Amino acid sequence: MRILSLKIFGTISKSAQRYIFCSILCLFYFLTIIFPLTVFSEETSQDADNTVTATNPDVTTQEKKEEPKSKTVSIKAGPNGKVSWWVDKNLGKAHGGAIVKYEDVTLIADNIWADMDSEVIEASGNVTMQSKDQVLMANFMIFDLKTKKGILKEGLSIDTPWFYYGKSMTRLTQKDSLIEGGLMTSCALDHPHYSFEASSIVIHLDKELVAKNVVFRVGGVPLMYLPIYRRSLEKDKRAKFIFKLGSNTFEGYYVYNIVPIRWKLINGSAFINLTSRRGTTFGTEFRYDADRMRIREIFLPVPKDAPYSEWQxxxxxxxEIQKRAQGELDRIWLKQIFIRFKITEADKKKSLEIAQKVLKECHEENADFAQLARRWSDDRETKSDGGYLGAFKLDDQGRWQRAKEENEIKTTDKEIPSRYFPLIESASKLAVGAISDIIETEEGYYILKLDSxxxxxxxxxxxFIMFDASDLAQKEAQNKAEDILTGLTEGKSFEEYVKLYSDDKETKDKGGDLGWKVFQDLDLLFKSTVRTLNKGEISRPIVGDSGVYILKVQDKEKTPSFAELAR
Structure with a gap:
């Protein structure tokens, strides 16, 4: 375990400390109220033995045995007490330090009544019930042996370090309990320094706690009120905020406020602590648990004396395996609706002036075409590579396709976007090193160079110098796309809307069908959106350089798991 810890210490004035102290207590009130679930054990089997024994070693002992299929309950009294049993009515009474034992439950009280026909025990006066998981105290209790449910009056539950009080505690169902007039504190004094009070608390076991009319008190003085408070009781659910209040000889009175930070293998926290003797401390602490790390690998053996081509x-x-694991080679079937920005003559003129300026710089002596492309080009696919579009050759059908680069073992399978085909054809007619004139397209102006x-x-x-649409034209296209999306969400046909509204000539008559695409070949504009869409889903409008797109994922391949790739 490697631990990185950072703590920053400082001091704050007493008035500021009091203000922060009250603020932290208020925050604690919101986030950390915990009320116990005062419940009894689970329902018992109906096939248990049903023998009732009433004993008093110093006074009298009576015993009643009934037929099998019942429960065994021991009732006795203290040295100065007495046990009475009415056999004909199947009733028992004990007073004076009376004790009832049933399975893992021990009930002690001043007075106890036992009705074995209805299998109910009533206890009053200094009632204490001990079980495996908790200790309950009350002035009055009714306990049902069949369901192990009960009602407590003026009850106390001890769940170290917390103490819980309730004027009435009732189990409503197997999973639900109600506490009326509830109070919680971790202070063990008869008159706690602080407490949290609520008119009623409903507890849904393993789900949540709901408290009404909650008041936080310090020294008996109410500091905050909430009409309702909810808190999750789900098991293993990590706390979003941790609050600690107490005192010790080193720091004096303290208030700790901790926000856990957990991400993958990192476990840490951010904290601000207020103490009466040491002042205020704040900072962060992180722990990295290397023991939880699992490493899996895919290994491809290569002989040490293998030639370079085999290594390559x-x-x-x-x-390729890495790309498949990342989903880069997943195939997606897409359809689109494209709303083009309306370009005015003024917009074209502005872009043409820029293109003419760039072309002039290209013809200057010692001009670096690649550097000018990085500076001026609006083509996202090629800008970072100095405008390099790639290597191409004609196939047997006279169609341009990608050719193998010098450092490649095989030709890349990356698809050539359709908008580049006429540009490649124009560039092929240039002399090596020559630069073309300005070429106008629907999106903007191109300047080409034949490298080799x-x-x-x-x-x-x-x-590429694109047409820069006005703000008004962009807003109109976005509004139109939003209207189209509204119609699609209402159940309109995507293909019908393509015919009515799409401005893409190549896909308009095909219902917007772009066909199957490899994810890595998608325009950067679409990748983040397409990755989050499932089969049949439609994207929000995507604003591009020349217009607005709405995409539909017609079908989508699933990214293979690491285990599948390792086979």
Missing amino acids: KVREQME KDNNIIKVRLI
């Missing part, structure tokens, strides 16, 4: 092949296999041409493989770079 294995590297590519590992890269070798064995019918060409390498192309580009600079």
